[in-house]
Amino acid sequence: MNKKRTVHASVKDERLVNMRRDQMIRGAVSLFKEKGFHRTTTREIAQAAGFSIGTLYEYIRSKEDILYLVCDRIYDQVRARLEGMDVEKGTLKSLKLGIAYYFNIMNEMQDEVLVMYQEAKSLSKDALPYVLKKEVEMVGMFETIILKCVENGELVMEEKQIDLLAHNIFVQGQMWGFRRWALKNKYTIDEYIQLQIDLLFSGIEGFQSQLKEGELYEHS
Amino acid sequence: MNKKRTVHASVKDERLVNMRRDQMIRGAVSLFKEKGFHRTTTREIAQAAGFSIGTLYEYIRSKEDILYLVCDRIYDQVRARLEGMDVEKGTLKSLKLGIAYYFNIMNEMQDEVLVMYQEAKSLSKDALPYVLKKEVEMVGMFETIILKCVENGELVMEEKQIDLLAHNIFVQGQMWGFRRWALKNKYTIDEYIQLQIDLLFSGIEGFQSQLKEGELYEHS
Amino acid sequence: MNKKRTVHASVKDERLVNMRRDQMIRGAVSLFKEKGFHRTTTREIAQAAGFSIGTLYEYIRSKEDILYLVCDRIYDQVRARLEGMDVEKGTLKSLKLGIAYYFNIMNEMQDEVLVMYQEAKSLSKDALPYVLKKEVEMVGMFETIILKCVENGELVMEEKQIDLLAHNIFVQGQMWGFRRWALKNKYTIDEYIQLQIDLLFSGIEGFQSQLKEGELYEHS
Amino acid sequence: MNKKRTVHASVKDERLVNMRRDQMIRGAVSLFKEKGFHRTTTREIAQAAGFSIGTLYEYIRSKEDILYLVCDRIYDQVRARLEGMDVEKGTLKSLKLGIAYYFNIMNEMQDEVLVMYQEAKSLSKDALPYVLKKEVEMVGMFETIILKCVENGELVMEEKQIDLLAHNIFVQGQMWGFRRWALKNKYTIDEYIQLQIDLLFSGIEGFQSQLKEGELYEHS
DNA sequence: TATGAATGAGTCTTCATTCAT
DNA sequence: AATGAATGAAGACTCATTCAT
Incomplete structure (x- = not known):
C-alpha cells in the first residue's frame, strides 16, 4: 500500500547507495533553496555532493530523480x-x-x-x-x-x-x-x-x- | 508613489503595446499553467500569442519580463x-x-x-x-x-x-x-x-x- | 574608366539621395569608429542619421552598401x-x-x-x-x-x-x-x-x- | 611579471587542453582568414577543429576567447x-x-x-x-x-x-x-x-x- | 517619401546525459 | 565504482530586411 516509487541505481551496494544519496540530497537542498530546481545544474549538485557528474548518474537515472529524492x-x-x-x-x-x-x-x-x-x-x-x-x-x-x-x-x-x-x-x-x-x-x-x-x-x-x-x- | 517597474518595449504605440502584451500574457498564463515557466519556451509563448518570436521581443527585453508582466x-x-x-x-x-x-x-x-x-x-x-x-x-x-x-x-x-x-x-x-x-x-x-x-x-x-x-x- | 559602383536607391530625387546619404555616412562613421561595422546595427545607423530604419532602406539595398558608401x-x-x-x-x-x-x-x-x-x-x-x-x-x-x-x-x-x-x-x-x-x-x-x-x-x-x-x- | 590573461577551460587535463586548443586555433585561423571573425560561427570552428560545439565550449568560455587564443x-x-x-x-x-x-x-x-x-x-x-x-x-x-x-x-x-x-x-x-x-x-x-x-x-x-x-x- | 511593426533565419551558449577508461 | 571528456539537442535572443500604411 505504501509502496515507494523506487529510483534506479546502477550501483548495487545498498549501504553505498544510501550514503551517496544522502550527500546528494544535502547538496541539492541547499542549492535548490538558493536558486531553485531549474536553475541548478546536475554538475553543481554532483560538486556539492562531493563527487563527479559520472558518479552522480550511477545513483540516479535523471535530474528529476533528484527532485523526487x-x-x-x-x-x-x-x-x-x-x-x-x-x-x-x-x-x-x-x-x-x-x-x-x-x-x-x-x-x-x-x-x-x-x-x-x-x-x-x-x-x-x-x-x-x-x-x-x-x-x-x-x-x-x-x-x-x-x-x-x-x-x-x-x-x-x-x-x-x-x-x-x-x-x-x-x-x-x-x-x-x-x-x-x-x-x-x-x-x-x-x-x-x-x-x-x-x-x-x-x-x-x-x-x-x-x-x-x-x-x-x-x-x- | 506606486511606481511600477516598467518593462521596456521597442514599439512606441502604447495602444499596440497593450494589445500585444494582452495576447502575450494570455498565451503565457495558459502555458505556464500547463508546464510552468521554465519548461515553456519563448517561441511557444510567441506562438500562443499569435505572433513571431521577433515580434515578441519587440515588446519585452527578456523572458523574465514575461513572467513579471x-x-x-x-x-x-x-x-x-x-x-x-x-x-x-x-x-x-x-x-x-x-x-x-x-x-x-x-x-x-x-x-x-x-x-x-x-x-x-x-x-x-x-x-x-x-x-x-x-x-x-x-x-x-x-x-x-x-x-x-x-x-x-x-x-x-x-x-x-x-x-x-x-x-x-x-x-x-x-x-x-x-x-x-x-x-x-x-x-x-x-x-x-x-x-x-x-x-x-x-x-x-x-x-x-x-x-x-x-x-x-x-x-x- | 573611373566608373563607380553605384548603390541603388528607391528614391529618385538625386538631391535628396545625396543629403540622406550624407547624414547616413556621418552617423555610420562615428558608430563604426566606436564599435566597428559588425557590432553596429542598421537601426543605430538610421537613428544616428536622424531617420527611421524604413527610410534608411529607401537609400541603400543592404547593410554592406553603407560600408561601401x-x-x-x-x-x-x-x-x-x-x-x-x-x-x-x-x-x-x-x-x-x-x-x-x-x-x-x-x-x-x-x-x-x-x-x-x-x-x-x-x-x-x-x-x-x-x-x-x-x-x-x-x-x-x-x-x-x-x-x-x-x-x-x-x-x-x-x-x-x-x-x-x-x-x-x-x-x-x-x-x-x-x-x-x-x-x-x-x-x-x-x-x-x-x-x-x-x-x-x-x-x-x-x-x-x-x-x-x-x-x-x-x-x- | 609577464602574466597572461588566462582563458578558462572546464577540462582539467592540461595536456588535453593544449591539444584541443591547438586544433581549435588551427581551424579558427583558416576560417578567420577566409571570412573574418564575425562571419565565422562557433559551430564552424568546432567542426573545423574536429569536435562538437559542446566540446568547444569545454575549452573556452565565449567566442571572443577563441579570438584571443x-x-x-x-x-x-x-x-x-x-x-x-x-x-x-x-x-x-x-x-x-x-x-x-x-x-x-x-x-x-x-x-x-x-x-x-x-x-x-x-x-x-x-x-x-x-x-x-x-x-x-x-x-x-x-x-x-x-x-x-x-x-x-x-x-x-x-x-x-x-x-x-x-x-x-x-x-x-x-x-x-x-x-x-x-x-x-x-x-x-x-x-x-x-x-x-x-x-x-x-x-x-x-x-x-x-x-x-x-x-x-x-x-x- | 517616410514610417516602424513584423518577420524568422541565424547565433551563441548551456546542460542533461553517456560511455570509454 | 568512479571519473570526466564528449555530445548535440534545445533555448534565449538579435537583427537585417520587408511591406502595409
Whole structure:
C-alpha cells in the first residue's frame, strides 16, 4: 500500500547507495533553496555532493530523480519528527500541543519545507502522487487528533469540518515558511504559534466586544 | 508613489503595446499553467500569442519580463475585482461578505492565481518587490475591514492579531487554488466558503460540546 | 574608366539621395569608429542619421552598401584634400612638402582613416576592387612626384624602387592613424613628420658614425 | 611579471587542453582568414577543429576567447621564431640580417599575421592590452638591435629616432602581409626584402644624382 | 517619401546525459 | 565504482530586411 516509487541505481551496494544519496540530497537542498530546481545544474549538485557528474548518474537515472529524492526525504524527515506528536489523547489541550509541536517543526525545517513547497510542482506526473500521498498522510494526523476529540465528546464536528480544519492547520504551518518575507519581521515563532492557536480556537467571535454581543446574534 | 517597474518595449504605440502584451500574457498564463515557466519556451509563448518570436521581443527585453508582466497583470486583475468589496462598513457581516466575495474571485481566477503562486519565486530579485507589494496591499484590504470593525466596537483585537487574521484569510483564499488537488473532490466552492467562514468566526471552541465547556476555561 | 559602383536607391530625387546619404555616412562613421561595422546595427545607423530604419532602406539595398558608401566617401575626402598637393614640381623639396602635407591630412582624418582601414576587409568581393582602386590612385600620386624627381635628374631610381617608396610613404601616413596607441604618447604629429622625413631621406646610413665609415663600404 | 590573461577551460587535463586548443586555433585561423571573425560561427570552428560545439565550449568560455587564443598563439609563434635573431651583435650588418630574417618570417606566416592584424580590434577592452604588449615587445627587439649599434658607435641616433625606426621596420614587415594585394604582383619576397633594406639604409638621398648634389645641401 | 511593426533565419551558449577508461 | 571528456539537442535572443500604411 505504501509502496515507494523506487529510483534506479546502477550501483548495487545498498549501504553505498544510501550514503551517496544522502550527500546528494544535502547538496541539492541547499542549492535548490538558493536558486531553485531549474536553475541548478546536475554538475553543481554532483560538486556539492562531493563527487563527479559520472558518479552522480550511477545513483540516479535523471535530474528529476533528484527532485523526487529530495521531496521524498524532506517528507520523511517531517514525518519522522511528527511521530513524536501524541495523536491519540483526544483532548483540546493535546490538539493545541500538537499544533505548537508541528509549527515548531515547520520553523526548524523552514528551508526544506520551502524548497519542497516550491519545487514539488516540477515533479513529473509520475512522481507527484507519491509525494502528495505523504501530504495527505500528514494532514491525516491532524484529522486523527481532531477526530479523537470528537469521539471523546470534546468537540461536535462533521467530517468535512474536521477535514478542513486539519488542512488549515497544515497550511498555517507551511505558511510560516512560505510567507517568511511577510511574517518574520512581525512575529517570533512563539508569537506566531500563540496567535494562531488563539485565532484557531476562539474564532473571530471570540474577540467580539461584549457590549454589542446582543446585536450580532444573527451571525451565521 | 506606486511606481511600477516598467518593462521596456521597442514599439512606441502604447495602444499596440497593450494589445500585444494582452495576447502575450494570455498565451503565457495558459502555458505556464500547463508546464510552468521554465519548461515553456519563448517561441511557444510567441506562438500562443499569435505572433513571431521577433515580434515578441519587440515588446519585452527578456523572458523574465514575461513572467513579471504575467504576475503584474494577474495581481491587477485580482485587485480590480477586489475594488468591488465594501471595506468601510465595519461590521462583522460585511467582513463575512468580503471573505465570501474574495474567495469567489479566487475561485474564478484559480488558474491565474496558481500560476502566479508557483512561479513568482522565479522573478529576479529586481522584480520581486513590485509583486510582493501588491500582495501586501491586498492583505491590507482585509486589515482595513477588520480594523473598521474594531473601531466600530464590534471587535476587540490588537494589531498583531488583526494582521495575522488578514493573512489567514488571504492565504485561505489562495489555498483554494493551490490545494485544488486535495479540496475540489470534497467541497464545492460554496461549501468551502461556508465552512471556512464558520471556522474563522466560531473557532474550534465554537464547536465545543456544551457538556464539557467548563473543563476548558484555562485555554490560553 | 573611373566608373563607380553605384548603390541603388528607391528614391529618385538625386538631391535628396545625396543629403540622406550624407547624414547616413556621418552617423555610420562615428558608430563604426566606436564599435566597428559588425557590432553596429542598421537601426543605430538610421537613428544616428536622424531617420527611421524604413527610410534608411529607401537609400541603400543592404547593410554592406553603407560600408561601401562610407569607404568611398572617406577616400573621396582624402583625395579631395590631396588635390592641394603639388605633384608636378619634381624636386626633393616638393617631395618633402608633399609628405608633410599628406601626413597632416592623415592626422586630421585619423578617425576616418582608421575606420576605413579596419573595416574595408568586410566589403564584399564585389565592392572591394572599387575601394582598392582609390588606394592605388593615391599611391600613384606619390609615384608621380618621385617620378618627376627622377625625370628632373634629382634622383636615380628604378621603377620598383619608386613604387615601393611611394607605398612606404603611403603606409607611414596611415600608420599614424592605425598605430595611434603606440605613437601618440611619444610624438606630436609635427615630430612624427619631421622624424619620418629624416629617416626617409637620410636612411640609416645617414646616421652612421663618421669614424667607422670606412669599415662599412661593403654595405649592400 | 609577464602574466597572461588566462582563458578558462572546464577540462582539467592540461595536456588535453593544449591539444584541443591547438586544433581549435588551427581551424579558427583558416576560417578567420577566409571570412573574418564575425562571419565565422562557433559551430564552424568546432567542426573545423574536429569536435562538437559542446566540446568547444569545454575549452573556452565565449567566442571572443577563441579570438584571443588565436592572437595570442600567433604572437607567440612569431616571437618564438624571432628568438633565432641575433639581437646583441650591434653591427649594421646584423641589423640587415635581422630585418631580412624578420621579413622572411612575416612572409611565411602571412596568413596568420593578416588575421591577427585585421581581427585584433575585435578583442574586448579586456584582452586587447595583453596582445598589444606582445607587439611592443617585438618592436622592442628591433630597438635593442639598433641601440646596440649606437652603443657600439656604429650609429648616432637619438631615442626617438631609434624607436620610430624600429616601428617602421616592424610595420614594413607586416605590410608585406596586409598589402599583399598590391605587392605580390610586383615583388618576390626576396626582392621586397632587398629593396626595403636598400631604402631603409640609403634613404632617398642615397639615390640622389651626383650631378646635383651641391644644390641640395640645405636639405634638412 | 517616410514610417516602424513584423518577420524568422541565424547565433551563441548551456546542460542533461553517456560511455570509454 | 568512479571519473570526466564528449555530445548535440534545445533555448534565449538579435537583427537585417520587408511591406502595409
